[in-house]
Amino acid sequence: MSVARSFGQFYPVASPLHALDPRAKILSTAVLLLGLFFVDSAAGLGLVAVAVVALVAVSRVPPLTFLRLLRPVAFIVALTVFFQVLFSREGETLFAWGILEIHEGGVRLGLFLGGRILLLVSAAALLTATTAPLALADGLEDLLSPLKKLRFPAHEVAMMMTIALRFIPTLYEESQKITKAQAARGADFAEGGPLSRIRTTIPILIPLTVGAFRRADELAEAMESRGYRGGEGRTRYRELRFRQRDAIALAATALVLAGAILL
């Protein structure tokens, strides 16, 4: 099967992390994402980094593959560091060349911010790499379900997410096929500036959209013919079970984070 190995991709192996309840993982990740904003020392970031590296090892996702999952965001991290280093005027001047000045504070802040984003993204990638898309949506629905009382459409949101996740690889594959078919008709996608780039993608975007609508139609029909009537009174094929190890995982995350914030 051809699937883009990219950010947000599930990596299907058996590991203690894969076996955790999706809710435990979602909550831990959420706690980590929020908590990271309160970590303000290098030692604290270091502690979280060590924890993330340990978790990647536990997840049985090969380190190189994991790094590849991060590649799409590497550019954003690099850009953040670059701007911090270039435009911050804090601290000692390390280097000056014309109007270009690099300050010690800028370097420190840049690396710090870059590290923080990298950890945020790693945590999110770890969640999606170790949780099957369906389990992720189920967990999310369950966590959001208290909001149903406030008329928040938790089931619908989760269902939308499930469907979207299910179709991303399909759409990707479809776009590859269409791109090749147009290339066989002489389309050249590498040439020209942004405007002609947009023009050259039209022969891909139109059939892709037409195909997506057709698929959506077929899916809706298939769901209806199998009696799908929304979330009301729906039972699950796989019931979620929050076990002791899930509680421990959540507590451990909170503990590491508390340590990192205090450091």
Place this chain on the structure above:
Amino acid sequence: MRLELRHIRHVYSPGTPFQVEALRGVSLSVGPGEVLGIIGGTGSGKSTLVQHMNLLLEPAGGKVLVDAVDATTLKKSELRRRVGLVFQFPEAALFAPTVWEDVAFAPRRLGLEEAEIGDRVRESLALVGADHLKDRSPFALSGGEQRRVAIAGVLAMGPEVLVLDEPTSGLDPASRQDLLRLIRTLRDTGTSVVLVSHDTDEIAEVADRICILEKGEVRAIGSPSEVFYANPDFAPATVSTVAALNETGWDIGHPVRFRETLRALAGLMEG
């Protein structure tokens, strides 16, 4: 044109756990005015193979030769014009507001004059029997009509080799017959045709030579009667029937096509 593949190898996602060796050294060739039929089970590498014919996929090893010239030395645009590739379900790539505009896409990309483009579009649509559809939206056509238009979109480049990947899948019997007729017409004008199919009955009717792919390797290549009689699991109904007859002591030779087989059987009844 003579198109030749030499020891083509292809590996998908090399160096990852998802690595697939799709082609393991495939060699074959197709000459001018020849129809080469490629058959093989799903996943045998047929689609991967044909995408090497215009280098949409680059081989991990081996060479593609166009009239004895290494295809990598040709300009991509020239190679793609000379080797026209029609993907499986090509109608999925229709995009223009009208059939005419869609078929004109490739000749436009070649930078031809407007008059020349018009001629090419008319000719290609006529070849596939779709001239009456030229002002319609491609999205409002039936599946069979869409397929014809999509094929015309490749024919409009004036390819010297036309490669068709499972062109009849999902078509009704009448459209299949039309397509086989188109293939014969093209062959008669000197165009080489590579026809990929898993329908051996259909391929037996038009192919001059047959190649059987299996697990990314050529299992057999040669004339239809050689290949089909030596590989009964891929034989069309005609060959299976004659082989069964020959086994019971008759000898009516090795016909492959329907008409030849009928003639042989008629001879048997008279004799």
